[in-house]
Amino acid sequence: MVAKSMESCSFCKRSANDVLLLIQADALIYICNDCVGLCVRLLDEKGYVIPGYINSNSFYGKIFSGTIFLSYSSQNRSQVLSLATDLQNMNCETWLDQRLAYQGGTNWWVAITEHIKSCDLFIFALSPQSLKSQPCTLEYRYASALKKRILPILVSDVDIRYLPLELQTIQFIDYRQQSKHEFMNLIMCIRNLPDPQPLPNPLPLIPEIPIDVISLMIQRITLKEISHEAQKAITRELEDWLEIPERITEIYSLTELMLKRSDLTIIVAERLTRLKADLHTIQDKS
Ligand SMILES: [Zn+2]
Secondary structure, three states: EEEOOOOOOOOOOOEHHHOOOOOEOOOOOEEEHHHHHHHHHHHHHHHOOOOOOOHHHHOOOOOOOOOOEOOOOOOHHHHHHHHHHHHHHOOOOOOOOOOOOOOOHHHHHHHHHHHHHHHHHHHHOOOHHHHHOHHHHHHHHHHHHHOOOOEEEOOOOOOOOOOOOOHHOOOEEEEOOOHHHHHHHHHHHOOOOOOOOOOOOOOOOOOOOOOOOHHHHHHHHHOOOHHHHHHHHHHHHHHHHOOOOOHHHHHHHHHOOOOOOOOOHHHHHHHHHHHHHHHHHHHHHH
C-alpha cells in the first residue's frame, strides 16, 4: 500500500513528499524506495540472491537529472573510483577524466573546462592531495566563477576550517567511510540541492592549462643541488605515483634519472632501487 503525504519512512524519517515511493508495511511502519534500495545493496554485498531482481540501481529512481563533474586528485584514485561507482549506482550521470599524467596537451584541458561549463553539479573530492593539486584548484575556481553548484565530498581527512572560499558553498559531505549512513546522506543531499543558476554573462575566462607535472618533476630532479629533504620528497612522490598504472613508464624513466645523481643519500638510493625493482615487476605483469 502506498502511503499518504504526512507519513514518513520509519528508517530514514523522510516524508512521502521527499521520496519517490513510500510503502506501508503495517499500521505504523513505512519504508521508502531508497531504503529498499539500500537493503538490496546490503543483501547484494552479503551475497544473497534475490529472485527476479536485476540490480539495486532501479530502486533509487532518478536522483539527479543532469551531469555531474567529479574533480579529484589521482592520488585518491581508489576512494574516487568507489565514489564514482556509488554515484552511478544512484543513476547519476558522472563525468571524470582519466586523470593521469596531465600530458594530454591543450585539447585535454579544453575538454575538462568544457565539461565543467556544461555540468549541472560540480563535485569536489576533498582530500589534502586535491586541495594541494594545481589542476583541481583551477577546476573548482572555474566552477565557482561559472556559478555552478559545488558539492565538496570528503574522501580523506582534511581540516575543513581551512577550506578555500570557493568550497565553502552549500554543505560538504563526509564520505570517508562510505557507510550506508553516508550513502543515504549523499542521496539526500543531491536530491535537495538548491536550484541551478544561469551562466554568468560575460563568461569567465577559461583558466590557463596547468603546468605538466612530469616536466615539473624533471626540472626538480635535474637541479644542480638537491637537499636530503628534497630527495626524500621526490622519492615519496614517485612512490605515490606507483598507484597509477598508466604512469609506470614515466615513473621508471624518472626513477632512473634520479638514480643517476651522484649526490643521493644511501637511504634515498635504496628506496629508489626498490622502487625500480617494483616497477620492473609491474611492467612484467602487464
Ligand atoms: Zn527511507
